Amino acid sequence: MANKIRLGVVGLGRVSSSHLPAIKELGDKVTLQAVVSRDPDKAARAAAGWDGVSLYTSFDDALGDPAIDAFLLLLPHDLHAPYAIKAMEAGKHVLIEKPMALNYSEGKGMVEAAEQNGVTLMVGQSRRFFAPVMTSIDKIHSGEIGELFTIHAMLLAYINKPAADWWKDVKHIGGFIIPLWGSHILDYIVWAYGELPETVYAQGYSHNPHWEGEDEVAISLKFSRNRMANVMMSFNAGRVPGDEEGLGGERIWSTQDSVYLRYMTGTKGVLHLKDEHELWDNGEKVECWGKHASNFTWQLEEFVDSLLEERKPLAAGDEVLGVMRVMDAIFASISTNSVIRLDDDVHERREKRL
Incomplete structure (x- = not known):
């Protein structure tokens, strides 16, 4: 090379x-x-x-x-x-x-x-490529907070129009809030636990006519040894001046004016991520230094x-493939209103949906 x-x-x-x-x-x-x-x-x-x-x-x-x-x-x-x-x-x-x-x-x-x-x-x-996020994973995998047994993640944000026309069509985007942002949160959860969940239960609905896919989601993941993760996401959490109906204007979301929190609880302590920019360890802020100002760099x-x-790079294809298994199970759970075990039938149902 x-x-x-x-x-x-x-x-x-x-x-x-x-x-x-x-x-x-x-x-x-x-x-x-x-x-x-x-x-x-x-x-x-x-x-x-x-x-x-x-x-x-x-x-x-x-x-x-x-x-x-x-x-x-x-x-x-x-x-x-x-x-x-x-x-x-x-x-x-x-x-x-x-x-x-x-x-x-x-x-x-x-x-x-x-x-x-x-x-x-x-x-x-x-x-993944923010210093607080990397540091939180290092602390989890090194056992600083003991054995991780619960992750709670919440994203509350507001947009009223898709950033691109193809976002409107589920055949092009594959959903809405789950592929757009859930893919980040689910990747973190699987990365932190180092394994895939055993079962998934999820509910998801669309309330905005500007797109077909889900914009309100609640997800519960059960891992081995009674460990778990819960995810709540909304793209309807708030309004902006001049857009009281929530259906017009030019509102395109960023995390700068949203609520984006994760709590990772272990047998010896709790980590708290505020967006990707702050990490708190048992109530004390952790100073984190990254390689670059931009996560894309x-x-x-x-x-x-x-x-x-x-x-092999971090986030190699074979590593992230597990996240796709989880996303398939989430959509299968939403469509059937049932608890889904991760198995091959899940993927067949997901492909038929699209």
């Missing part, structure tokens, strides 16, 4: 504004080699200020470019699996935005493609370093 990774970026939606600065910040070890977009003007604007960037309107054409080592895929959720698999079959490494795919079956196909072609697949679980560096060092 060369001493600098040549990266192709596919898709220039809203999240690209977080990824592109990360590439520039890591210019000593990664370079923007190509930009792929159906809109040539958008591609040209994105590449402005970079030297030697190839512009493509066809992903298939970009796949044949030998100068590209890896792809950063920033696409609607239903395109994650087909684009990632094509890239890996072309011998390219892949960093794919979360959620990994629409369901476990798609994710499994992605992991198999990575293994069969000897390339790296990493999932962009970007909310830290995430990209982990991907690039794993390629340069020829090692």
Whole structure:
């Protein structure tokens, strides 16, 4: 492997504004080699200020470019699996935005493609890459709070319109609040426990006509040895001036004005995460220092370093695949109003739903 990774970026939606600065910040070890977009003007604007960037309107054409080592895929959720698999079959490494795919079956196909072609697949679980989050996991896994036995997570936020048109359609997004934000919380829970839950029970409903998927969710996960996790999420928690009906305006959510809390209880203490920016250990604030100011920079560096060092990255595809199993079970529970055990039948029902 060369001493600098040549990266192709596919898709220039809203999240690209977080990824592109990360590439520039890591210019000593990664370079923007190509930009792929159906809109040539958008591609040209994105590449402005970079030297030697190839512009493509066809992903298939970009796949044949030998100068590209890896792809950063920033696409609607239903395109994650087909684009990632094509890239890996072309011998390219892949960093794919979360959620990994629409369901476990798609994710499994992605992991198999990575293994069969000897390339790296990493999932962009970007909310891992904050110092307080990393520190909390270190404390849990080292046993500082004893044996972890309960996680309570709450997200209360408000949006009244989707950030992109494809968010409206469950066939493209795979739900709503669960893939958009639940994928982060569930990833943290599975990461913290180091195993998948035995059973899942969930309720989910949609109250906003601007999208098809769920915007109110309650999830209960039971792990081995009577350990558990509970998740509550809402995209309806609040209103903004001028939008009393909650159906108009330009309200697009960020965590800066929401309630986002996690409590991790062990036999020797309690950790408390406020968003990803503060960690409290038994009531005392913990000073945490990260590698970068931007979590997207830290995430990209982990991907690039794993390629340069020829090692497995954090949030590798086979690791995050377990989160897809949990998400399948959650949707199966919502649709049947029943407790679901994680088994193969869950994935078949999830695929039929979509």
